[in-house]
Amino acid sequence: MIDTNTGGQGPIPPASAPDRRAARKRRLRSIAGTVLSLALTLLGLLLVTFIIGRVMPIDPVLKVVGDRATQAQYDAAYQAMGLDQPLVVQFFRYLTEVLTGDFGRSISTGQPVIEDIKRVFPATLELATLGTLIGVSIGVPLGVIAAARRGGIIDQVARVVALVGYSMPIFWLGLMGLLLFYGILGWVGGPGRQGIIYDGMVPHVTGMILVDSLIAGDWGAFRDAFSHIILPASLLGYFSLAYISRMTRSFMLEQLSAEYITTGRVKGLSERAVIWRHAFRNISIPLVTVIALSFGSLLEGSVLTEIIFSWPGLGQYITKTLLAGDMNAVLGGTVVVGTCFIGLNLLSDLLYRVLDPRSK
Amino acid sequence: MTQSLLQVRNLRVTFPSRQGEFHAVRGVSFDLGRERLGVVGESGSGKSMTGRAILGLVRPPGRVTADRLELDGESILNLPERRMRKLRGSRISMVMQDPKFSLNPVMTVGDQIMEAYRLHAGGSRDIARQKALEMLNAVQIRDPERVMKTYPHEVSGGMGQRIMIAMMLAPDPQILIADEPTSALDVSVRGEVLSIMDGLVRDRGMGLIFISHDLNLVSKFCDRVLIMYAGRIVETLAASDLHNARHPYTQGLLSSLPRLDAPVKRLPVLQREESWRDGELQIKLSGKI
Numbered sequence: 001m002i003d004t005n006t007g008g009q010g011p012i013p014p015a016s017a018p019d020r021r022a023a024r025k026r027r028l029r030s031i032a033g034t035v036l037s038l039a040l041t042l043l044g045l046l047l048v049t050f051i052i053g054r055v056m057p058i059d060p061v062l063k064v065v066g067d068r069a070t071q072a073q074y075d076a077a078y079q080a081m082g083l084d085q086p087l088v089v090q091f092f093r094y095l096t097e098v099l100t101g102d103f104g105r106s107i108s109t110g111q112p113v114i115e116d117i118k119r120v121f122p123a124t125l126e127l128a129t130l131g132t133l134i135g136v137s138i139g140v141p142l143g144v145i146a147a148a149r150r151g152g153i154i155d156q157v158a159r160v161v162a163l164v165g166y167s168m169p170i171f172w173l174g175l176m177g178l179l180l181f182y183g184i185l186g187w188v189g190g191p192g193r194q195g196i197i198y199d200g201m202v203p204h205v206t207g208m209i210l211v212d213s214l215i216a217g218d219w220g221a222f223r224d225a226f227s228h229i230i231l232p233a234s235l236l237g238y239f240s241l242a243y244i245s246r247m248t249r250s251f252m253l254e255q256l257s258a259e260y261i262t263t264g265r266v267k268g269l270s271e272r273a274v275i276w277r278h279a280f281r282n283i284s285i286p287l288v289t290v291i292a293l294s295f296g297s298l299l300e301g302s303v304l305t306e307i308i309f310s311w312p313g314l315g316q317y318i319t320k321t322l323l324a325g326d327m328n329a330v331l332g333g334t335v336v337v338g339t340c341f342i343g344l345n346l347l348s349d350l351l352y353r354v355l356d357p358r359s360k
Numbered sequence: 361m362t363q364s365l366l367q368v369r370n371l372r373v374t375f376p377s378r379q380g381e382f383h384a385v386r387g388v389s390f391d392l393g394r395e396r397l398g399v400v401g402e403s404g405s406g407k408s409m410t411g412r413a414i415l416g417l418v419r420p421p422g423r424v425t426a427d428r429l430e431l432d433g434e435s436i437l438n439l440p441e442r443r444m445r446k447l448r449g450s451r452i453s454m455v456m457q458d459p460k461f462s463l464n465p466v467m468t469v470g471d472q473i474m475e476a477y478r479l480h481a482g483g484s485r486d487i488a489r490q491k492a493l494e495m496l497n498a499v500q501i502r503d504p505e506r507v508m509k510t511y512p513h514e515v516s517g518g519m520g521q522r523i524m525i526a527m528m529l530a531p532d533p534q535i536l537i538a539d540e541p542t543s544a545l546d547v548s549v550r551g552e553v554l555s556i557m558d559g560l561v562r563d564r565g566m567g568l569i570f571i572s573h574d575l576n577l578v579s580k581f582c583d584r585v586l587i588m589y590a591g592r593i594v595e596t597l598a599a600s601d602l603h604n605a606r607h608p609y610t611q612g613l614l615s616s617l618p619r620l621d622a623p624v625k626r627l628p629v630l631q632r633e634e635s636w637r638d639g640e641l642q643i644k645l646s647g648k649i
């Protein structure tokens with residue numbers, strides 16, 4: 001408030017330098033608070049994965065030395081892995097390892113887990129990103145129009161689309177999609193990320209083949225990768241669209257009944273300006289959070305899609321290693337997913353501050 | 361009042377409801393010149409709907425009909441949206457109750473005023489900026505340069521309502537509808553905001569429709585008063601003639617006002633009668649509708 005009790009026209013204090021410095025300090029402190037709380041969340045996550053690793057009825061030593069090792073070999077490995085130390089010491093050791101990117105070695109692949117993750121995570125990231133792009137670019141306008149023409153034909157269509165998205169099992173849609181667009185129509189590439197000819201042809205930069213093939217300027221590889229990713233990405237995009245369009249619609253309805261919308265109409269603004277210039281700016285603030293959430297859930301929850309489309313991503317990796325009792329790999333993957341969520345939270349929080357003048 | 365800016369005859373606003381049609385406004389007629397016309401009535405009597413109908417802002421399924429609705433001799437009844445948009449803001453404008461809600465929370469005050477001006481006058485951003493500053497000065501805001509950059513949540517209610525007035529008057533409309541413009545404000549700033557609005561409306565020779573439920577305020581501030589009850593005008597009076605009110609509803613309103621010169625222990629409760637809804641109307645005192 002600039003003036004409160006001096007009546008309508010209180011003097012507006014000029015923004016003095018100390019004032020501004022204090023405001024900046026406040027803002028920095030609140031950002032620091034957010035970062036701190038996220039760091040604590042991360043610590044909690046690591047504690048949970050640590051405890052899971054200890055209580056699982058899988059003997060990590062046995063996994064390393066094999067079941068034909070002698071007792072002496074077993075004991076040596078037991079000590080080498082630090083398992084004779086107190087739990088607190090073990091946890092700190094685990095922390096320092098994880099923070100330096102050391103998740104141990106995967107038993108199923110024989111590689112350090114971090115190397116595996118570097119290979120599988122970009123595949124998931126690429127898929128989830130494209131899926132979210134599809135979901136946002138269709139879901140947001142659909143939600144806005146459904147709200148602006150409430151009860152109209154587009155609103156009805158949007159409702160059905162979302163309902164189907166909520167209720168259709170993903171494996172069924174995925175298989176039907178493959179059957180139709182790959183098997184019968186031949187419009188898209190089949191399972192996997194690339195056709196055989198292009199496999200390993202693009203130099204690895206980001207691990208996301210669409211990006212890497214563009215960097216290499218290899219159009220053939222780009223087209224091939226696109227034809228492989230488009231079906232699973234559309235499928236994920238559809239689910240994200242269902243959620244995003246519903247949320248957009250309800251945010252929009254709330255804003256459209258606000259008084260400042262009437263003000264816009266009184267000014268003589270067109271309906272389009274009222275919706276996109278005034279109402280949309282207001283819903284973009286909560287939408288950021290919705291989109292971040294949806295992106296996070298695609299990063300974590302695309303296991304079934306990855307399996308149906310033989311997509312060598314993180315979801316598939318975690319599932320396979322879990323079934324093999326490969327705890328280092330599972331916990332490493334879990335930490336990565338959890339960290340992504342925490343990072344997305346931080347990002348949407350920061351965007352919120354940028355977009356909403358009231359948060360300053 | 362020389363010529364009338366706005367002519368309203370038999371204006372009706374109807375909403376479909378489960379029990380058939382709901383008539384929010386039932387045959388309202390009046391003329392507005394370059395004057396300050398008060399519209400008084402209890403909550404739900406159709407005051408706001410009358411204002412919104414004039415602006416073409418009654419949204420479906422609401423329906424507006426009238427025998428005549430003319431702005432400067434030109435019919436504006438159910439104009440196509442495109443043409444109505446040209447009139448809104450530039451010829452008729454409106455200030456609403458609570459600036460906390462009627463300003464866009466994520467746009468700066470300056471951008472909102474400039475938008476209103478440029479929409480009708482066009483021109484560069486620089487010209488619009490000058491105009492916005494000029495308008496903020498006109499509503500007696502100090503340090504307008506700084507206020508331009510603020511967001512609505514950073515200003516008080518009184519200041520917010522001045523900003524609304526500045527914004528709505530920026531394109532130079534002929535008619536301003538003020539719908540309870542001070543009801544949401546602190547009592548201490550009401551007078552100031554009203555006198556600023558009054559000054560501007562007079563200087564520009566505008567017509568003002570001042571909607572309020574406060575008969576006392578309206579009688580002090582306006583030239584003429586319409587008394588509305590249940591969607592109809594039950595009485596039209598010159599503000600100076602209020603004590604001669606004949607309609608029992610107006611008399612009731614007057615006698616339920618507290619008076620300093622003749623204090624009473626308990627204010628009488630306003631008694632309503634069913635016959636007022638549809639009984640004989642148009643008690644003309646000032647010789648016109």
Ligand SMILES: Nc1ncnc2c1ncn2[C@@H]1O[C@H](COP(=O)(O)OP(=O)(O)O)[C@@H](O)[C@H]1O
Pocket residue numbers: 375382384401402403404405406407408409410422
């Ligand atoms: N969208 C709507 N649908 C149905 N009835 C409405 C609608 N808007 C207002 N009304 C009704 O119209 C009547 C007049 O409302 P209004 O003009 O806002 O009264 P007021 O005199 O308090 O400004 C009220 O009874 C109100 O309930």
Ligand SMILES: [Mg+2]
Pocket residue numbers: 407408409539
């Ligand atoms: Mg009202």
